[in-house]
Amino acid sequence: MSEQSAWSPVRISEIATAIKDGSHGTHVRSECGIPLLSAKNVAERGRVEWGRDDSHVSEAEFRLITAGFSPQQDDLLLTIVGSLGRRAIFDGSRVAFQRSVAFIRPDKTRITPDYLFQAAGSELFLRQLIRRSNATAQAGLYLGELAKITIPLPPKQQQRAICAVLNAADQLIQHTETLVSKDQQIKAGLMHDLFTRGLDASGHLRPTREEDPGQYKETSIGWIPRDWSPLSLGSVVDSLIDGPFGSNLKTEHYVDDGGVRVVRLQNVQAGFYNDSDKAFVSERHARFLSKNSVVSGDVLIAALGDENYPVGRACLYPTNLPPAINKADCFRLRSLPSKVLNSFIMNYLNTPAARSQIDRYKQGVTRQRVNTTNLKKVIVPLPPPDEQKRIAARIALAEASVHTLTESREKLFMLKRGLMNDLLNGTIPLVMEERVEEQAHV
Numbered sequence: 001m002s003e004q005s006a007w008s009p010v011r012i013s014e015i016a017t018a019i020k021d022g023s024h025g026t027h028v029r030s031e032c033g034i035p036l037l038s039a040k041n042v043a044e045r046g047r048v049e050w051g052r053d054d055s056h057v058s059e060a061e062f063r064l065i066t067a068g069f070s071p072q073q074d075d076l077l078l079t080i081v082g083s084l085g086r087r088a089i090f091d092g093s094r095v096a097f098q099r100s101v102a103f104i105r106p107d108k109t110r111i112t113p114d115y116l117f118q119a120a121g122s123e124l125f126l127r128q129l130i131r132r133s134n135a136t137a138q139a140g141l142y143l144g145e146l147a148k149i150t151i152p153l154p155p156k157q158q159q160r161a162i163c164a165v166l167n168a169a170d171q172l173i174q175h176t177e178t179l180v181s182k183d184q185q186i187k188a189g190l191m192h193d194l195f196t197r198g199l200d201a202s203g204h205l206r207p208t209r210e211e212d213p214g215q216y217k218e219t220s221i222g223w224i225p226r227d228w229s230p231l232s233l234g235s236v237v238d239s240l241i242d243g244p245f246g247s248n249l250k251t252e253h254y255v256d257d258g259g260v261r262v263v264r265l266q267n268v269q270a271g272f273y274n275d276s277d278k279a280f281v282s283e284r285h286a287r288f289l290s291k292n293s294v295v296s297g298d299v300l301i302a303a304l305g306d307e308n309y310p311v312g313r314a315c316l317y318p319t320n321l322p323p324a325i326n327k328a329d330c331f332r333l334r335s336l337p338s339k340v341l342n343s344f345i346m347n348y349l350n351t352p353a354a355r356s357q358i359d360r361y362k363q364g365v366t367r368q369r370v371n372t373t374n375l376k377k378v379i380v381p382l383p384p385p386d387e388q389k390r391i392a393a394r395i396a397l398a399e400a401s402v403h404t405l406t407e408s409r410e411k412l413f414m415l416k417r418g419l420m421n422d423l424l425n426g427t428i429p430l431v432m433e434e435r436v437e438e439q440a441h442v
Helices: 059-065 113-119 123-132 143-148 156-196 283-288 342-349 352-359 385-424 433-440
Strands: 008-011 016-021 034-037 076-079 087-089 101-106 150-153 216-219 222-225 229-232 237-241 260-263 299-302 314-316 324-326 330-335 379-382
Touching: 016 143, 034 059, 076 113, 087 113, 101 113, 101 143, 113 150, 113 156, 113 385, 123 143, 123 150, 123 385, 156 222, 156 342, 156 352, 156 385, 260 283, 299 342, 314 342, 324 330, 330 342, 342 352, 342 379, 342 385
Parallel strands: 260 324
Antiparallel strands: 008 150, 016 101, 076 087, 076 101, 216 222, 229 379, 237 330, 299 314, 299 330
C-alpha cells in the first residue's frame, strides 16, 4: 500500500487539544476598547477584516469573556453561524469573540496549523460542515458536531510539503487580487475624471476647473464642462420598466432549462452582468410577459440593495446572451439614442455622484429600494454624442483590464481548489526533500 493510500481520516477531536466557541452572553458594547470579533470579520480566503461599525467591549467585559478560554496564536478560527466555513489562522491579537466563531487548537505533535487551515477549506470539509449544521433559517453548528468532522491526516513531513504548494498558490491568488484592486481603483479615479472633466476632441482629459475655469459651469449637480447639459434621467430614456409583480411571475413559472432567460437581482452587478445564476421560464409564459423583454445592450438596474450591493447599481445585458425578461426589482432601461448612449447611462449610475443622488430617494431599512419614478429624477451630466462615445470607449478599456485580471484570479482559485482536493486526498504524490537529499548522496 502506498504512503498516500494509507492516510486515514481522523476526527477533529483527535487532532485538537481544544475546540471552543466565543461568548454566548450579551455584553455591554463600548465605542472603544477591546475589539469584539464575530463571523462577519472572518473574510473569504483566510483573512480577518475589521470595519468602522465593529463592536468593542471594555477591559472588564474582555476578562469576563476570556475567563474560561483564551484563544492563542495558531488557533484556527472557523465561522459556525450564518455563513459557515470561513476560516483564518489566529494571530494571537487581543480580541474578544462572539459565539459565531469557533476555535480549533491544533495538536502540533500531530498536525501543523497550516495543514489544518488548508484542510478546513477543502470541499470534503465544507460538505461535512453543512451536513452537520442545523436546518434553521440561520445555519449553525454545535461544537460536538464540529468535533466529528474528519480530515485526511498524512505524516507531518507530507503536511508541510502539501502546504508549501497550496501556500504558493494562495500567494499567487493574493498577488492577482492586489492587481485587481489596483486596477479597480484606477478605473474609479478615471471615471470620476471622465464624468467631471470629459474628453476633448483629441481624446485628452480637459484641464481641471482650477487650471481653466472658463471651460466649466456650475449646475445643480456641481461643476461640469460648459457644453454639457444637466438633464433628468426621465428626459433621456425611451422606457424604464420594472419586472412583473405578483402572480404574473411566480416560482411555479420557472422551468429547469430550454426556456427564456430571466434577469434576476443577483445577475445585476456594478458594471457587469453575473451570468453564474441562471433561471428560465417557458417560451409561452415569456410571450405573456413580452413588455418585460430584455435584449442585448439594454441597461439593467438593481432596485434593491444593501451595504455590499448598492441600490441603483447597473450593467448592460450582454451581447452574447439570448433575449430575456426582467424580474421584479430589476429595472430595464432603454435610452433615447438621439440623446444618450445606454453605456453612458450605465457607467454614470455606477459612480459615487449618481449614487449620492439615488440615496436621497431610496427607502427601507434592511433592504433599501428605489422606484422608477424617483430614479427618473436623477440628474445626468450629458456631453455631446461624440464625447459620450469617447468616454464610453475609455471606460470600456479600463473595464477590460479589470475583467481580464478578475478572470485570471477566478481561474487560479478554481485551479487551487482542484489541486487542494488532489493533494489532500493523496492523488498527487509529492517528492519529499529528505528523499531527494538521500538520493544525492548515493
